[in-house]
Structures are given as structure tokens and as C-alpha cells.
Amino acid sequence: MSRLCKKTQSVCKDEPLSDGDISRKLTLLRQIVRSCYGPHGRLKQVHNNVGGHVQTTSTSAVLLRTMQTSEPLLKLLIVSLQNHVHRFSDCGLFAAILCLGLVENSKRLNIRTSVAISVNRHLQGFCNTYLMGRDCNCKVKIDYSSCQDLLALARSTIRSKPACGLSSSETDHISTLVMKAFLQTIPTNSSDNDNVHLGRTVVVALEGEAVENSAVCSGLLVDMPEIFPSEAIERLKSGPYRVVVFSASLSGDLSEIGKRTLEIHHGADPEAGLLDKLLQLGEQVIKDGVTLFMCQRVIHPVLQQFLREHGVVVVERLGIAFLDPVITMTGAQAMATFHSPVPAEAYGQVKALQIQCFGSRKMLHLIPSGNPVVCTMVLCHRNETMLDELKLTCEKAAHVLRLTLKEPYALLGGGCTEAHLAAYIRHMWTHLNTRYPDFCPEPPTNSASQGCVLDSFLAKLNALNVAIEMSSLLLEVKALEDDAMVNGVEFLALIELDQDTGFPGVGCLQQVITNLYQSCFNAVSGWKQDWRHRVDFQKV
Structure with a gap:
């Protein structure tokens, strides 16, 4: 079987971001992972150039594993992201979007690379220090006396994967099974409290059965x-x-003996x-x-x-x-x-x-x-594609629950953590007179560099903040637009995208939502309650 194009060897170059071809590949990779982000993210079908098995997924672990490139910079980014997913089993898309966005913005700002690296690294350390502190307001302590926190954490991981094709009741059922499997792998009579060895959860996939038939069995x-x-x-x-x-x-x-010399006597079998x-x-x-x-x-x-x-x-x-x-x-x-x-x-x-x-x-x-420290989770689904995605998602959710035993805290979802961090850094920068030397050990080339890098870092956090809500909101706007056209209501809205975040501005969105709501309310009686049910104004 011949290749469609000749395979080229990896070549390291000086200043790779100055290469237009590498920049286009970085942009394409960012667009791929950003479009998969959130519970309403778009699915991707992955296959090679000559056919073969097709995978439908929005999971970062599958996307990064199937991407093959000969560019050293892209290889470094993908391997780093894979290591993150392997360690934490969560936020792979978040890490990819943030990383690629900062790399692209460092080129667009036209400042020295060392300055951008130093500022971003110190801002990252500043965020980590705040998140690990006791006064952090965007993290929640896991309460092990109740199953509600563990159940909510498992449900949030499973709901973020639309390729699983689960309904609301099916999501709750699978989340409960993941939590039960996690609790069964914790030993109850361990003599050494400092070194607790967790058990194992074996996943068995059954194709063609209803999701409700999924179960967890001890042993x-x-x-x-x-x-x-x-x-x-x-x-x-x-x-x-x-x-x-x-x-x-x-x-x-x-043949099971291996490559050895056997001496066999005459007549022996x-x-x-x-x-x-x-x-x-x-x-x-x-x-x-x-x-x-x-x-x-x-x-x-x-x-x-x-x-x-x-x-x-x-x-x-x-x-x-x-x-x-x-x-x-x-x-x-x-x-x-x-x-x-x-x-x-x-x-x-x-x-x-x-x-x-x-x-x-x-x-x-x-x-x-x-003590049954080993259990089996039987996962059922209608077809192979959804079953593979569900199996991978449940394994990741179980790993996330295991990580809570080491750090019993969870961050707020839905973009709340990103918005809180961006507001906190801006507050420390402006209102508390925090100067650049507190953020970076290297002085900038000019006073404008610090503001550019800070704005870039905060813009990426804000972009991730609205990514989930925007994907959900645009689907609701499209649904209401279709309903309005059916009922003879004119609907026309021009949404300008913000250059930093890549998403519509908040003020523009509020105006569009208000106009759409008023038009639908005046045209059809009784739409007010339905609209409040569809869009939560507090999230916009």
C-alpha cells in the first residue's frame, strides 16, 4: 500500500513560530480541540487517509493519540498534553486550548519570547498558589460523609462527553455505577492507614444491550x-x-519452549x-x-x-x-x-x-x-462507537474520583473557575498596585509588554470561561430562531466576535437575547416561562 504523500523526517528549526506552515498547523489544532470543548461540543470522526476503523469522539485522549505529525513543536505539545491526561484524566481539552492560545498570542503580540514565557510561567504559578491556598473561593471540599459530591463529580465528567449518547436518566445511572465501583475498591480494614492500596475496577463492555442493563458486581x-x-x-x-x-x-x-536446542532420543515422542x-x-x-x-x-x-x-x-x-x-x-x-x-x-x-x-x-x-477490593463494571450500549466512548469516559471518571483521595477538593465548573481566576489576577494587578516584578523576575523591554502578556493570559481564561455557555446558548438561539421563523417572527442579529476570546461579547449577547425574547413573547403567548427554562440569565 503506497502513501498519499512522502513521509518526511522531523527537522528542528530556529524560531519555529516564524514559519507560516507551523502557525497554520497550530491554529488548526486549536480549532479542533476548541470545537470539542463543553457538553455541547462537536464530535470528530478520526480515520486514516486510506480508510480503516473510524472513531467518533470528542475526548482529548483519543484525539491526541490519533494525531500524527512530523513537526517537533507539535510533537512536544501533543506529548505534553498526553502526559497531562495520563496523570489527571481530566481537563485535556482545557489544557490544549489554553496552551495553544498562549503560544499563538505570544507571536501576535510581537514581544520577546523570553518575556512572554517568563510572565506566563509566573502567572501560572500565581494561579496554582491561589488555588492551593485556603482562601480560594472557587474550589469545594469533597464531603465523604455523603455521596452527593462524588456523584456530582462523576456526573460532570460523563456529561461532558456527548459522543456517549446518554440521556439524562442514563447519565445518572452510569454516574451512580462509577461512584459505587469507586467505593468498592477502597479497603475497609486496612491496618496501615498511611499506605492504603486501592483495589481494581475491571470494565466489561457489552454491545447491543440497553444502557439501563449496566451494573456493578463485586468480584x-x-x-x-x-x-x-x-x-x-x-x-x-x-x-x-x-x-x-x-x-x-x-x-x-x-513452540512454547522457545528458541532452544532439544536433544530427542530415537523413538521418543x-x-x-x-x-x-x-x-x-x-x-x-x-x-x-x-x-x-x-x-x-x-x-x-x-x-x-x-x-x-x-x-x-x-x-x-x-x-x-x-x-x-x-x-x-x-x-x-x-x-x-x-x-x-x-x-x-x-x-x-x-x-x-x-x-x-x-x-x-x-x-x-x-x-x-x-473484603472485595476488586469489582467489575458491566457497561452496555446500543452500538460499538458509543460503547467505546462510554468505556473510556467511565475509566477517566473513576480515575478522577481516585485523585480526590489525595486532594479532596474540586473546582467549580461551567467556566466559573476561569472567570474567578481572571478577575482575581486583574484585581491584584490594578487595585492592589501589584507591579510587574512581583509577577516576573525579568524586567520587560518596555512598559507595554507586561500589559500585553497579562491581557493575553486573561483573555484565554475568559475565552474558556464562555466556551461551554456559548456552545449551549447558540444551540438555544438556533432552536428559537427556527421556532420564530415557523411562527412568522422576523429574527435578524449580527454578532461580532471578540478578537481576543473568539466569542461574542457579553453586551452583544444580552442585546440579542433580549430582542429575541421580546419578539417571541409578543408573537406567541406563553413563551415567557419556556424561555426562562431554556436560558438562565445568571449564566450569561
Whole structure:
């Protein structure tokens, strides 16, 4: 398969912002991430130039992962943003918009790069210091005595991803499940309060089922073989049951030995020798009272049949993703070879085994003994695209809840934090006579430079402040415009965009909203209550 264009190697250049091609790419990247911002952000379909799998998303983790560029500056920005998303699982689009906006404005202001970097860095440190302080008025302490704060935090993360395609009731249901899964992974009887080890949440995706069928189960749910006899579980005695786990392949193939030299005597059958070794392993685990036999890879059919005839439940092809949760939950040690006997300390245990049905899919439920620090979240959705986005969003929301254990604070959403920070910095700059040396260790080239960089920084905060509300407001204006045209009401409004923020001015928006509201109220009786329901004037 040939390329559409020849691949070029990455080349580092001096003053990359002076290159018009790089500037256009930065602008394009900023437009992509800004249009995805907020609960009403636009979706993006990602695919390569020759087709292949198409992803519909507005999530920064997916967008940044699929973007490929040969420009070193763009690579640096994307890798930095990916590291931010990996650490915090939130605000990836916010960080991208702010970063790209400051880079573009530093070029537009036509001042020395060192001055812009120094001022922006000190303003960032000033914001961090204020946000970490006790007198910060835009953060809320998480109350763990009630589930409302955790539920609101999970709901705000899930609602910001329109590609999940969830209704209001479905969003509340998924948010509750994320909170329940988070609470189940917190140990309740930890002896060391300083070093608490959180459990694991395994996400199982089921396509074609209703979202309301999603659930959280204590323990693990693993796929059952198609020929698995359900009556084998019913014949089991009451638990707990002994478990053995193998990470090595038990297929009995010579290829599993690796690149080694084998010396085979004349007339010997190496495959038969391996099979005998596997059967000896089966006899040992049966003698030791093993009820659940699990393997990360493939198990030889003869060994499977031998174990099942003796009442052992066999689960193969467990996968690397389930291996660590199984070890954590059961307390077993993964055996890396079958050529040596299984020691007694390598065995684990589970409390009970059950069969759970989700639609047409049957799964084996491993119920843990003692404190269940491992749980399984079953996510259902109508199609694969929405299911992939929902799975990623729930994993990010769960990570955000985990971070609250380290810092039990949450910032106000809807642009409130950005507006508060911008107003606080402006207040410190003007009314408290805070001069430039307090913000930057390097003096500016002229007195106008400090004001330009400060205005640029505050403009980007204000742009992020109105991004969410503007996306929602414009959809409401468009809906009312369509309704007005149907009822014969003339509607014409010219909105001028602010050059710094890229969004309509507040005064212009208020005038447009007032005119539109008055026209609709005069034309159709009873629209006043509906309009107040659609647009909250306190947010505009």
C-alpha cells in the first residue's frame, strides 16, 4: 500500500513560530480541540487517509493519540498534553486550548519570547498558589460523609462527553455505577492507614444491550466457554474454593519452549512427553483440592477434559488484562511453568462461583472472600462507537474520583473557575498596585509588554470561561430562531466576535437575547416561562 504523500523526517528549526506552515498547523489544532470543548461540543470522526476503523469522539485522549505529525513543536505539545491526561484524566481539552492560545498570542503580540514565557510561567504559578491556598473561593471540599459530591463529580465528567449518547436518566445511572465501583475498591480494614492500596475496577463492555442493563458486581466476571456445562457449577459444594492460576501456556506445543536446542532420543515422542507432564499437573491439583483452574493462555483439550471429569471448573484464555485482578482478588500466585509442582502457597481461594446472564451473554462470577477490593463494571450500549466512548469516559471518571483521595477538593465548573481566576489576577494587578516584578523576575523591554502578556493570559481564561455557555446558548438561539421563523417572527442579529476570546461579547449577547425574547413573547403567548427554562440569565 503506497502513501498519499512522502513521509518526511522531523527537522528542528530556529524560531519555529516564524514559519507560516507551523502557525497554520497550530491554529488548526486549536480549532479542533476548541470545537470539542463543553457538553455541547462537536464530535470528530478520526480515520486514516486510506480508510480503516473510524472513531467518533470528542475526548482529548483519543484525539491526541490519533494525531500524527512530523513537526517537533507539535510533537512536544501533543506529548505534553498526553502526559497531562495520563496523570489527571481530566481537563485535556482545557489544557490544549489554553496552551495553544498562549503560544499563538505570544507571536501576535510581537514581544520577546523570553518575556512572554517568563510572565506566563509566573502567572501560572500565581494561579496554582491561589488555588492551593485556603482562601480560594472557587474550589469545594469533597464531603465523604455523603455521596452527593462524588456523584456530582462523576456526573460532570460523563456529561461532558456527548459522543456517549446518554440521556439524562442514563447519565445518572452510569454516574451512580462509577461512584459505587469507586467505593468498592477502597479497603475497609486496612491496618496501615498511611499506605492504603486501592483495589481494581475491571470494565466489561457489552454491545447491543440497553444502557439501563449496566451494573456493578463485586468480584470478577469472566467469559465462559461456549461448551461450558452450567450444571457443573450447580453440583459444587458450598465454598470457599481453592484456585490455581497459570500465566504460562498449557497447550503442550513445542513452540512454547522457545528458541532452544532439544536433544530427542530415537523413538521418543516429545509431544506425548509434554502431555504426560500436563496430566501429572492435573493429578496434583485434583489431589490438592483445586476447584477453579485458570490459565492466561491456552489449555490442552486433553487436560481440560481430564479436569472437568473430576469436577474442576476450567477457564482458559483469561488474558493479560484479567490476570492481575484475578491474582489480587484470590491471593494466588501466577505459575510461570508446569514443569515443577505447584507449591501450597501459590493457591488462592474464592468464596463462591455463580453464572450471571447479561442478555445473551453468560459470564462466570467469581465472588471474593473477605473484603472485595476488586469489582467489575458491566457497561452496555446500543452500538460499538458509543460503547467505546462510554468505556473510556467511565475509566477517566473513576480515575478522577481516585485523585480526590489525595486532594479532596474540586473546582467549580461551567467556566466559573476561569472567570474567578481572571478577575482575581486583574484585581491584584490594578487595585492592589501589584507591579510587574512581583509577577516576573525579568524586567520587560518596555512598559507595554507586561500589559500585553497579562491581557493575553486573561483573555484565554475568559475565552474558556464562555466556551461551554456559548456552545449551549447558540444551540438555544438556533432552536428559537427556527421556532420564530415557523411562527412568522422576523429574527435578524449580527454578532461580532471578540478578537481576543473568539466569542461574542457579553453586551452583544444580552442585546440579542433580549430582542429575541421580546419578539417571541409578543408573537406567541406563553413563551415567557419556556424561555426562562431554556436560558438562565445568571449564566450569561
